[in-house]
Every structure is written in structure tokens, then in C-alpha cells.
Amino acid sequence: MRVYADNAATTKMSQVAINAMLPYMDKIFGNPSSLHSVGQEAREALDAARETVAQCLGCEPREIYFTSGGSEADNQAIISAARNGARKGKKHIISTAFEHHAVLHTLNKLEKEGYEVTYLDVSQGHNITAQQVRDAIREDTCLVTVMYANNEIGSILPIAEIGAICKEAGVVFHTDAVQAAGHLHINVKEQNIDMLSLSGHKFHGPKGVGALYCRRGIPLTNVIEGGAQERGKRGGTENIPGICGMAAALKDACDHIDENMPRVAAMRDKLIEGLGKIPHCALNGDPVNRLPNNVSFCFEGIEGESLLLLLDYKGVAASSGSACTSGSLDPSHVLLAIGRVHDVAHGSLRLSLSDYNTDEEMDHILKVVPEVVQHLRMMSPVWRDLQTGKREYIL
Amino acid sequence: MALYSEVVMDHFMNPRNVGTIEDASGVGEVGNAKCGDIMKIYLKIENDIIEDVKFETFGCGSAIASSSMATEMIKGKSIHEAMALTNKAVAEALDGLPAHKLHCSVLAEEAIKSALKDYYEKNNIPYDKSQFPDCENCGHCH
Numbered sequence: 001m002r003v004y005a006d007n008a009a010t011t012k013m014s015q016v017a018i019n020a021m022l023p024y025m026d027k028i029f030g031n032p033s034s035l036h037s038v039g040q041e042a043r044e045a046l047d048a049a050r051e052t053v054a055q056c057l058g059c060e061p062r063e064i065y066f067t068s069g070g071s072e073a074d075n076q077a078i079i080s081a082a083r084n085g086a087r088k089g090k091k092h093i094i095s096t097a098f099e100h101h102a103v104l105h106t107l108n109k110l111e112k113e114g115y116e117v118t119y120l121d122v123s124q125g126h127n128i129t130a131q132q133v134r135d136a137i138r139e140d141t142c143l144v145t146v147m148y149a150n151n152e153i154g155s156i157l158p159i160a161e162i163g164a165i166c167k168e169a170g171v172v173f174h175t176d177a178v179q180a181a182g183h184l185h186i187n188v189k190e191q192n193i194d195m196l197s198l199s200g201h202k203f204h205g206p207k208g209v210g211a212l213y214c215r216r217g218i219p220l221t222n223v224i225e226g227g228a229q230e231r232g233k234r235g236g237t238e239n240i241p242g243i244c245g246m247a248a249a250l251k252d253a254c255d256h257i258d259e260n261m262p263r264v265a266a267m268r269d270k271l272i273e274g275l276g277k278i279p280h281c282a283l284n285g286d287p288v289n290r291l292p293n294n295v296s297f298c299f300e301g302i303e304g305e306s307l308l309l310l311l312d313y314k315g316v317a318a319s320s321g322s323a324c325t326s327g328s329l330d331p332s333h334v335l336l337a338i339g340r341v342h343d344v345a346h347g348s349l350r351l352s353l354s355d356y357n358t359d360e361e362m363d364h365i366l367k368v369v370p371e372v373v374q375h376l377r378m379m380s381p382v383w384r385d386l387q388t389g390k391r392e393y394i395l
Numbered sequence: 396m397a398l399y400s401e402v403v404m405d406h407f408m409n410p411r412n413v414g415t416i417e418d419a420s421g422v423g424e425v426g427n428a429k430c431g432d433i434m435k436i437y438l439k440i441e442n443d444i445i446e447d448v449k450f451e452t453f454g455c456g457s458a459i460a461s462s463s464m465a466t467e468m469i470k471g472k473s474i475h476e477a478m479a480l481t482n483k484a485v486a487e488a489l490d491g492l493p494a495h496k497l498h499c500s501v502l503a504e505e506a507i508k509s510a511l512k513d514y515y516e517k518n519n520i521p522y523d524k525s526q527f528p529d530c531e532n533c534g535h536c537h
């Protein structure tokens with residue numbers, strides 16, 4: 001049996017998305033900027049896709065800007081809000097310690113330019129509270145950027161509460177909703193979200209295409225200079241097949257959230273319960289406010305890369321925040337931020353599900369993960385030291 | 396998975412010489428849990444010959460494969476031959492390691508040297524200290 005349980009990394013495309021893309025590869029292949037009817041047909045498709053995405057988020061079509069993905073949307077949102085802030089002498093930004101690198105590295109760049117960033121602590125409950133945001137807001141705060149849901153550990157942040165606080169304080173609120181879109185109900189107006197990033201390939205749409213929602217009235221700074229596409233805010237001939245595929249996938253996902261997500265959450269809970277029985281392990285992430293598809297554990301005494309290789313051999317595709325899988329010496333910044341020490345952060349496993357997974361697949365995972373963990377522990381000197389009392393258990 | 400050679404995968408999936416030796420003549424442990432890899436080597440030495448060798452490793456696939464291969468390469472050999480084992484030889488025997496995993500073969504060499512050093516010290520055998528790596532300052536992890 002082969003089980004794909006790495007849907008937070010990327011998802012397979014749905015037939016709905018594929019079918020939505022195909023006509024725009026050969027039949028309706030025009031450039032939306034062209035005046036002729038070939039181009040205008042593509043323009044219609046682009047407009048329709050924008051309308052669809054806007055409907056899914058509860059905003060106006062003209063507030064949607066298509067990008068090359070979640071990373072670009074994050075970059076543009078943050079850079080724009082920072083530039084707008086600087087014009088008013090406001091150069092303080094609030095974020096969290098467990099953001100995606102698309103956000104963190106953009107913030108690091110701004111820090112080098114003289115901006116000050118407060119990274120909210122996420123070690124309490126593996127989440128933040130809206131109160132933490134309230135307490136961090138200052139006179140010179142120009143932006144709050146906190147993710148909707150964490151890609152590694154699944155915590156869902158209190159977005160609506162944070163939105164209300166930011167609105168009251170007059171601070172722009174951006175959220176990286178790459179892991180939330182299509183999985184959770186989002187309404188940017190009701191939740192007082194000013195800017196939001198999403199990415200096509202996390203909800204069974206295509207890779208390399210994303211969207212930025214930016215509330216009317218907030219000026220955007222170009223990250224890509226070029227022609228007049230996307231109201232002049234993002235140069236480059238639009239990726240029409242990708243945009244149409246993403247819009248169709250998003251609509252399909254949003255239309256079926258109430259039907260799909262409870263089923264996915266039930267599979268998640270089955271895994272959390274079953275894997276939680278492995279001795280000396282710990283669940284990562286908020287146990288209550290949690291993405292329906294995220295399972296994340298640390299297992300003491302083993303290392304994540306070897307765990308992934310063996311799981312792959314046994315037919316389970318998963319991911320880990322160990323250093324060996326990140327190509328650096330340090331394990332994932334997310335696991336460190338929630339307070340996992342290096343020793344146990346290396347032994348992490350993330351299983352991320354989708355509505356394509358089945359109960360039988362969960363049974364397979366529940367059979368092989370404990371076997372593989374046990375196998376690796378049996379050859380681990382760390383595990384031996386833990387068992388013989390030479391080293392103290394952390395978990 | 397094309398990340399590793401077939402030899403690496405074979406030694407990872409079916410590691411040789413896993414375990415411990417109760418009355419080992421020398422034991423060496425290198426690396427630390429913070430960095431994500433620890434190798435421990437147990438040697439049984441008689442008449443300067445490595446009669447038996449076992450290992451335990453906490454680490455990635457290439458760390459496990461490197462320990463397995465290194466133990467195979469010194470089993471039945473003289474302690475002098477074991478001293479001469481280089482990380483390069485381990486990596487070559489594994490049909491190569493990805494560049495960022497070469498330190499795993501270094502750890503294997505160091506673990507064996509550390510076990511030999513333990514043997515020399517336990518038996519009051521004089522040895523050339525300069526032949527042994529200075530683990531405190533090797534830079535891996537720091």
C-alpha cells in the first residue's frame with residue numbers, strides 16, 4: 001500500500017482543477033492583454049477566476065491579485081505594508097516565531113533596513129493569543145502578520161480576534177492562509193483581514209500560482225515590475241491555465257469543506273490517538289484549534305530522516321522537521337519555537353492528510369509507524385541511555 | 396529514492412553489526428543528540444585483531460549506513476588497519492554520499508578511532524595522540 005501523507009507540502013491535483021486548466025492550454029490560449037477575440041476569451045477566463053476566488057474569500061474581485069504562489073504573495077503583502085508604514089514614520093511589525101520562511105525571511109530583510117519586528121512567543125499552547133497581539137501593538141506598529149494556520153504543527157491562530165484588535169488599533173493585518181484556504185471557512189470582511197496570501201497547490205490546485213487579497217485602499221508595492229497586468233501591481237503575462245485551475249480547485253474545496261473536513265479530522269484524530277500510544281512521544285501543535293489534516297509528533301531517541309526513509313520504504317510518504325531533512329544543522333525553527341529542545345526536535349514526524357486519504361490508509365500508518373520507531377530505537381544509543389537511566393527522558 | 400546510492404540504502408535498510416558487546420575491549424562514542432547524530436562503536440580485540448565489532452547509531456540514513464559499512468570494513472582486521480580507515484574509504488565503499496552527508500562518514504571514522512583510543516587507554520598501551528581527532532574542536536555541530 002502506498003499512502004501519501006504529505007499534503008501540507010503539496011497536494012495532488014483534483015480532476016476538477018485539471019479539467020478547468022485544459023482548455024486554456026490549446027483552445028483558449030490567448031494573452032488577456034491582447035485586443036483580439038483570442039485574447040479577450042482569455043481575459044474573460046481571468047475575470048471569472050478572479051470572481052471565483054473573491055467569492056471564496058468574501059471580498060471583491062478587484063481586491064484579488066494573482067501571483068506565482070504563496071511565497072510571492074507573502075513577500076508583496078509584507079513589503080507593501082512596510083513601505084506604507086514607513087511613509088508615516090511607522091516601522092514596527094508584529095509577527096510570530098513560527099511563520100513560514102516566506103514571511104520570516106522577508107521580515108529579516110526589513111530588519112536589516114531598519115524595521116523592528118516583534119516575534120510573538122508561541123511556546124504556550126503552541127499558539128498565540130489575541131491578547132499577545134494587543135499587548136505588542138505600539139504607536140509605530142504598521143503591520144501585524146501572523147499565519148492563519150501553521151504548516152508544520154497545524155495550530156490554527158485566533159484570526160478573527162486578532163483582526164478585530166488590529167481594526168480597532170488601525171494597524172494593517174496580513175495573514176498567510178496558505179495552509180488554511182480550502183480547509184477552513186474564511187471570510188476576510190467578517191474576520192477583519194486586510195491582506196491574505198494563498199497558494200494553489202495546497203488544495204488540489206496547480207503549483208506555481210497563488211493569490212494575494214489586498215483590501216481596497218491599501219497601496220501595493222510591486223515585487224515584480226512589468227506591464228499593466230493585475231492593475232499594474234504584478235507584471236507578467238498571467239498564468240491563465242494555473243489561475244483557472246487554482247480558482248476551480250479553491251471553489252471545489254470551499255464548497256465541500258463541511259463535508260470533507262470532518263471526515264479528514266476523524267482520520268487525523270485516529271492517528272493522533274493511535275500514535276500517541278507510542279511511549280515517550282509528544283504531540284506538536286495546538287490540540288484543540290488544529291488543522292483538520294495535521295498530525296505532528298516528536299519521538300524521543302530517534303532521528304527524523306531515517307524515520308522518513310523507512311516509512312517511505314513501507315509505503316508512507318511523510319515529512320519531518322529534523323536537521324537532516326532541512327539540509328542545515330538545526331532542526332525546524334517551528335519545533336524550536338514551541339519549546340522542543342534539539343534532541344527531540346530531530347525526532348519529529350508530520351503526517352498531513354487530505355480528503356483523498358482513506359481509513360485503510362490510516363490503519364496502515366498506525367501499523368508501520370510504531371514498528372519503524374521501535375526498529376530505530378533498538379539501534380539508537382540515545383534510546384539505550386534513556387532506557388538504562390544514563391540519560392533522562394524529556395518526553 | 397534517488398537521494399542515496401543503492402549501497403547506502405542496503406546498509407541502511409539491513410544494517411550489519413547492530414548491537415552492543417558486553418565485555419568490549421574498547422568503546423567509542425562521537426557526535427551528540429543536539430546535532431542529530433551519535434555513533435557508538437564497540438570493539439572486541441584479541442591479539443591486535445578486531446574479533447568482533449558492533450554499533451549503535453542515532454541519526455539519519457547515511458549515518459546508519461556509514462556505521463554499518465565502517466564496521467564491516469574493520470571486522471577481522473588488525474587494529475593498525477582499523478586505525479588507517481578513512482572517512483573517504485567509507486564514503487567510497489558506500490558508492491558515494493551526498494555532499495552534505497559526508498560528515499556521517501567522518502563520524503564513522505572518528506567513532507572507530509575513539510573506540511581504539513579507549514582500548515589503548517584501558518590497556519595502558521602507548522599510542523600516538525596526534526593520530527586521533529580532537530572531537531571537542533572538530534567544528535561539526537559548532
Ligand SMILES: Cc1ncc(COP(=O)(O)O)c(C=O)c1O
Pocket residue numbers: 008009068069070071072074100102147149150151176178179199200201208209210
Ligand atoms: C504557511 C505557508 N506559507 C507559504 C508557503 C509558500 O507557498 P508557495 O510554495 O506557493 O510559494 C507555504 C508552502 O510551502 C506554506 O505552508
